[in-house]
Structures are given as structure tokens and as C-alpha cells.
Amino acid sequence: MGKVAMVLLVLYLVVVMQLIHGLVSEDNWLEMGKEKVTHLHFYFHDTVSGKTPSSVRVAQAVGSDKSPTLFGVVMMVDDPLTEGPEPSSKLVGRAQGLYGSAGQEELGLIIAMNFGFTDGMYNGSTLCILGRNPALHPVREMPIVGGTGFFRLARGIAIFKTYWYNATTGDAIVEYNVTAIHY
Incomplete structure (x- = not known):
């Protein structure tokens, strides 16, 4: 057997062993348990003005x-998520991702955002939203398209409305009510 064939065989065995380990590990996807429904309420602080x-x-x-x-x-966004609408309210996570203005005639933002939670039982877990935000509508909704950690394989809906908006600076505080179905 040539050197190349031997290297390929070793790589193949390493991959197969990793797959087998994944099938029998404690983090087995086949044994995730029953689906759960979690409701979350938090505030998103989008600051586009100022020094920071x-x-x-x-x-x-x-x-x-x-x-x-x-x-x-x-x-590009790295916005705090808080328990209450005040900027000094308890930090529960960060929204990281991006949004872009995708509407020529009506303000419509296309959003790809990851909500990373940093507090309590959700610490280290994420929810991901993706979709169109018709920002001037009083109440909007976007789909939850995934999640990690506590929210593994999440799907659901994020319903949100603008709590406060400064037309001069563009800064906003948005109230979120989230329902996530996950394992």
C-alpha cells in the first residue's frame, strides 16, 4: 500500500471514529427528549448615534x-438585550448580526440576527431570526429559524414593536415577545 493510500485510510478511520463517537456521546441528537415551548420577553437597544x-x-x-x-x-449590530426598557436595566444578552434597508418605496429591513443570551438558565444559548421587518408598522413579526444550547433546533416567532424611537438620531428601543419551540 502506497503512502497516499495509507494517509487516506487513516483519515477515513479518523472520520468514521468521530461519527461513531457522535452517535454514542452524551450529546446525542437522537435522545433530545420532548419538545418544549419557551416564552421570552426582553428589550433590544439599537444605538446608531454617539461615540460608542x-x-x-x-x-x-x-x-x-x-x-x-x-x-x-x-x-452591523452588537446590541444589548435587557430585561426592561431602560438602558440601565439588567443585561440578558446581545443581538449580533446585520440588517439592511431592502425596500425602495417602504422602509423594510432585511434582518439576520443572532440573540445570544448571557443570563440564567439560557446563558450560552442562542436564537436566530431571519426575515423582513417592516419597521414603520406598529407590530411586526419574524420567524425564528434556529437556535443552540437550551434552544437547540428552535423554531417559532418573534413579535416586536418599537417601544421608543428618536427620529433625530435613529436610536431605538424595541420590545420583543418571543415564542420558541425547541428541544
């Missing part, structure tokens, strides 16, 4: 600044 914004513009199209909807603007 939590949301920054990372890209834009040539005419974005002339568009009434800022069409083509992309923002």
Missing part, C-alpha cells in the same frame, strides 16, 4: 443617502 454606537453602517449603495428609505444601507 452598537449599530454601525458597513456598506451602502451609491444613492442610499438620497433614498427616503435608505435603500441599500447595511448595518
